[in-house]
Amino acid sequence: MRAYFSRALICGLLAAASGGSAAVSNAGARDLGPALPWGADPPAQPALRRAAAIAALGRELFLDPALSASGRMSCASCHAPANHFAPANDLPVQLGGRRGDQSGTRAAPGLTYAAATPFFTEHYYDSDGNEAVDAGPTGGRTWDGRINRVRDQVAIPLLSANEMANADEAAVVARAARAPYASRLRELYGADVFRDAHRALQAIGQSLEAYLQTPAEFSPFTSKYDAFLRGQVALSAQEMRGLRAFNDPERGNCANCHHSQLTPNGELPLFTDFGLIALGLPRNPRIPANQDPAWFDLGACGPLRRDLAGQAQFCGLFKAPSLRNVATRRSFFHNGVFTSLRDAVAFYATRDTNPERWFPRGPDGKPQKFDDLPPQYRDNVNMEPPFGRQPGGQPAMSEQDISDIVAFLQTLTDGFTPPRVAATAVARSR
Ligand code: HEC
Numbered sequence: 507m508r509a510y511f512s513r514a515l516i517c518g519l520l521a522a523a524s525g526g527s528a529a530v531s532n533a534g535a536r537d538l539g540p541a542l543p544w545g546a547d548p549p550a551q552p553a554l555r556r557a558a559a560i561a562a563l564g565r566e567l568f569l570d571p572a573l574s575a576s577g578r579m580s581c582a583s584c585h586a587p588a589n590h591f592a593p594a595n596d597l598p599v600q601l602g603g604r605r606g607d608q609s610g611t612r613a614a615p616g617l618t619y620a621a622a623t624p625f626f627t628e629h630y631y632d633s634d635g636n637e638a639v640d641a642g643p644t645g646g647r648t649w650d651g652r653i654n655r656v657r658d659q660v661a662i663p664l665l666s667a668n669e670m671a672n673a674d675e676a677a678v679v680a681r682a683a684r685a686p687y688a689s690r691l692r693e694l695y696g697a698d699v700f701r702d703a704h705r706a707l708q709a710i711g712q713s714l715e716a717y718l719q720t721p722a723e724f725s726p727f728t729s730k731y732d733a734f735l736r737g738q739v740a741l742s743a744q745e746m747r748g749l750r751a752f753n754d755p756e757r758g759n760c761a762n763c764h765h766s767q768l769t770p771n772g773e774l775p776l777f778t779d780f781g782l783i784a785l786g787l788p789r790n791p792r793i794p795a796n797q798d799p800a801w802f803d804l805g806a807c808g809p810l811r812r813d814l815a816g817q818a819q820f821c822g823l824f825k826a827p828s829l830r831n832v833a834t835r836r837s838f839f840h841n842g843v844f845t846s847l848r849d850a851v852a853f854y855a856t857r858d859t860n861p862e863r864w865f866p867r868g869p870d871g872k873p874q875k876f877d878d879l880p881p882q883y884r885d886n887v888n889m890e891p892p893f894g895r896q897p898g899g900q901p902a903m904s905e906q907d908i909s910d911i912v913a914f915l916q917t918l919t920d921g922f923t924p925p926r927v928a929a930t931a932v933a934r935s936r
């Protein structure tokens with residue numbers, strides 16, 4: 507049993523209070539398009555221009571393979587802009603390094619809607635709900651929440667031997683100093699920016715951070731579900747059933763962690779509460795590091811994250827990602843163990859009722875549940891609904907519910923044009 511069972515409790519109460527999905531209200535849905543400087547005072551204009559120039563520079567840095575030791579790998583190699591900044595392939599872990607043949611140990615996340623990630627805390631009190639309830643470890647960047655700011659995050663791929671593989675900060679900065687945008691780095695961060703490698707890398711990190719905060723590219727809120735919340739389009743009968751099963755505490759209970767309703771402030775939902783949870787996923791034999799049976803990725807307690815090492819209650823915990831744009835991913839979860847969205851959803855339904863479907867059998871002939879965690883940490887695995895049912899029992903979600911939820915998740919992909927807006931555009935062009 508998890509110590510932080512209260513997360514379920516609050517969300518269950520909220521769902522009950524709002525009557526589930528049927529009560530999803532269109533009132534107050536805010537149109538969060540790109541911020542426009544209409545109301546800005548004239549003195550703010552140079553600041554806005556500078557902010558836009560920094561983000562534009564960040565975009566160039568993001569796309570530049572010359573920043574890697576191989577000369578072939580950019581941020582976009584793993585975070586493909588055409589695929590909502592997630593990998594374009596179904597590899598569980600991406601290949602990088604000097605010769606492009608080194609693999610990492612974790613799936614590359616998509617980067618959309620990550621800008622709002624709160625800093626990591628071991629105890630999170632939600633300002634939207636019951637502030638007195640501890641929702642447990644929450645927030646931070648990467649799957650284990652070990653980094654707070656994007657500007658600090660970027661040093662990881664730039665310097666990791668299995669990613670962009672620069673030998674040190676000076677190597678990154680030397681590459682940037684030779685790039686076509688070097689003059690812009692000087693203009694924006696000072697003529698002497700390249701003199702101190704650490705400072706230059708900070709500038710590069712800040713530019714990338716600014717780019718990753720650009721709403722138009724990273725949080726456009728242009729999915730069909732957003733149009734639905736704005737009252738611009740109806741969901742199909744199946745999508746609507748999927749939304750209900752997703753929200754229903756007795757079935758998917760997904761919205762417990764992947765928030766799906768407008769916030770009390772009227773903001774569009776991010777489909778994550780940024781909480782760190784152990785889902786007890788199957789071990790993925792396609793990750794090369796897993797060939798060593800003694801090697802485990804324990805998430806928040808290590809080995810990549812070090813500050814919580816030795817604290818058993820954090821072992822196996824990984825951060826809940828946003829489910830926006832999840833339908834265009836081709837591998838799922840921190841270890842990329844599933845390559846179909848349907849499997850990812852079905853795992854929630856039958857992890858405990860039909861473990862033989864997901865876990866290999868041990869010497870005793872029984873499925874070895876939670877085989878990606880050493881036995882002493884398996885008690886950390888979440889047992890709230892839809893989990894926690896008996897082997898052979900009835901799954902919390904039917905096959906139909908699973909299909910419906912998959913259909914609903916497909917409404918979370920950005921780039922949907924609501925018909926009414928299209929009609930208005932036609933009317934205006936006459
Ligand atoms: C070789 C593949 C690869 C490359 C190249 C790469 N990343 Fe990543 N990225 C990852 C992986 C894997 C993670 C998850 C790391 C973890 O959990 O420890 C990640 C995580 C992130 C995150 C954290 C997302 C979150 O909110 O949890 C950000 C931000 C990010 N990358 C930005 C970048 C930027 C900027 C670059 C270029 C400087 C870059 N990445 C290059 C694979 C890559």
Ligand code: HEC
Nearest residue numbers: 758759760762763783824825826827838839840850851854
């Ligand atoms: C108790 C919190 C919780 C609940 C309830 C929950 N999830 Fe998750 N979800 C997570 C966490 C944490 C992860 C990441 C875990 C990991 O990779 O180790 C995740 C990951 C996912 C992913 C993979 C996303 C990606 O980018 O790889 C999908 C898909 C998903 N959840 C769908 C669902 C659906 C559908 C439901 C309801 C049936 C649901 N989740 C219920 C916490 C939750």
